[in-house]
Amino acid sequence: MAGLSLRCGDCGALLKSVEEAQEHAELTSHANFSESTEAVLNLVCSTCSKPCRSKTEMDLHTKRTGHAEFADKTSETAKPIDLEKPAKADGGTEESAAGAESSQSEEMVVPEVDQKMLEELESMGFPIARATRALHYSGNSSIEAAINWVAEHEDDADIDQMPLVPMNAKSEDSKIALTPEEMKMKAQELRERARKKKEEEERRMEREREKERIRIGKELLEAKRIEEENERKRILMLRKAEKEEEKRAREKIRQRLEEDKAERRRKLGLPPENPEAAKPATPPVEEKKSFLPVKPVTKAEHMRDCLRSLKQHNKDEDAKVKRAFQTLLTYVGNVARNPDEEKFRKIRLNNPSFQDRVGSLQGGIQFLEICGFEKLEGDEFLFLPRDKVDMAVLNSAGSELNSAINNPFFGVL
Incomplete structure (x- = not known):
């Protein structure tokens, strides 16, 4: 079966023609190509008619535009690949001109990006394919926007594949390229957005810190209340113990006085006092007063x-x-x-x-x-x-x- 595409052995990209393979080799320095029977996908957006050559490219288009309906025209556009580079000729039949026009309309090329920002991204260590893709999909607005795009899409399967767009889309993109003033305004807008986001995050963190301070304050007040309550209980227990000790001391003194009294009666030769007989005579308080x-x-x-x-x-x-x-x-x-x-x-x-x-x-x-x-x-x-x-x-x-x-x-x- 005749080959329908050329596959890059270094990155796995499918290319529709020898010309695309040559451009891919010039951009990526890849030189390992082989003929493949797998046709290059041609998924055409039903809303804006933009062709997509892979599922990843289709998903990115959906994410950017919201368009979700695509028509698979791969079988219609698939044709055996011509491994011979076509020669340039001034004359030709109408059929060949039409074929050339059709192939040109379907040809995919690398989008144009700002070379200065591309070189700056490469100096930062980004691969050329990743830097080109980031600048293209961030609108060539600024280095910050490209870096943010890489951070958001670093898990994409095709992050290190060179982006390709139809040639007519490339010409349209070149027409609507941002002027330096517009790029400056775009960068200013991105910085303002980042500043607002940072201020919002700081306000959120301040609210969290305030909540934490309130919680700690409540815990300290509760701990102080518990400590004061424990101190009051301790003082009450000490007073109770002191009263009991004083009561025992009074009882001991009373017993000693009774013993001294009995000893004095014994020395004086008086008979022992009968406590049962003495009790009804006078109350204990009156007896104390009488003595x-x-x-x-x-x-x-x-x-x-x-x-x-x-x-x-x-x-x-x-x-x-x-x-x-x-x-x-x-x-x-x-x-x-x-x-x-x-x-x-x-x-x-x-x-x-x-x-x-x-x-x-x-x-x-x-x-x-x-x-x-x-x-x-x-x-x-x-x-x-x-x-x-x-x-x-x-x-x-x-x-x-x-x-x-x-x-x-x-x-x-």
């Missing part, structure tokens, strides 16, 4: 005994004794003046200063216990609960200490 007038007198005697014992065990160290009395007077006076301040009602027993002045001397800690202080937390602190602060006892303690400090014969006899 107030007697309590300071009894405690004052115990205080004098503690101070006298301290003086007698350190009778050769008057300065040390006087310093102990003044330290005890400071503790008692601070509590009497500031009964609500816990720091004045709590003394660390292992404090070096306290041990040197009071703790290491016999009778010093006993004197504070008579004033209402009690040992807590494994005998680490002396603590006077707020509800156990008795101003009468503290005043009596102050009087006894002043007497011991100012009386030079205290504890001598």
Whole structure:
């Protein structure tokens, strides 16, 4: 079967004649051609009558113009290829002239593009076929437009094939080629469009960043609220624990007072008090009130005994004794003046200063216990609960200490 086309062995393009093969070789430097029985497609647009030589070219035409109906006239125009280059002759029959005119009307040629922009694209590394195709389909408007076209169509199968257009279309394209002013306006329009697109993208990114800032702000507020709520719960738990500790301390003091009371009755030779018999007689509050007038007198005697014992065990160290009395007077006076301040009602027993002045001397800690202080937390602190602060006892303690400090014969006899 006679060949219907010439196939380029380098790029696979189908060519209708020897002349097309020569032009293709000049443009692409391809030299490997072979005869093929596959006819060159002739898909004619039903709307504008533009012929397309491949499915890819037809798809591009549809994408640019929206024309989607094509008539396949390949079989009508297919004819055996003449491998002999026709000679030029001045004369000829009407039939040969008509045949020449018909072949010329169907001949496909490489479109004309701006040579300066083509050279610039080649210097950037683009193949000549890809650069020619990009400039042709971008309208020879600008380098930017050609590069954008390549970026959008880099996955096309024929991206590196030299574009071909009918010769009459080439002449029409040359007629409507853009002037330098029009090209400049076109480039300006493309730059303006790119600027607007960039501004729109920046506005979109700013909106996204604002949304992110709002979201982070809400999360921070929620985290702060949760932290404050946890802090309130922690403070409530601490207060509850302090109340329970104070309650246990009061109960411990009450038990100790009961034991001291029982011990005093035993020393005085009195029978043990019957709590069941004492309860109906007077309420606990009234019993406390009834003992107030007697309590300071009894405690004052115990205080004098503690101070006298301290003086007698350190009778050769008057300065040390006087310093102990003044330290005890400071503790008692601070509590009497500031009964609500816990720091004045709590003394660390292992404090070096306290041990040197009071703790290491016999009778010093006993004197504070008579004033209402009690040992807590494994005998680490002396603590006077707020509800156990008795101003009468503290005043009596102050009087006894002043007497011991100012009386030079205290504890001598």
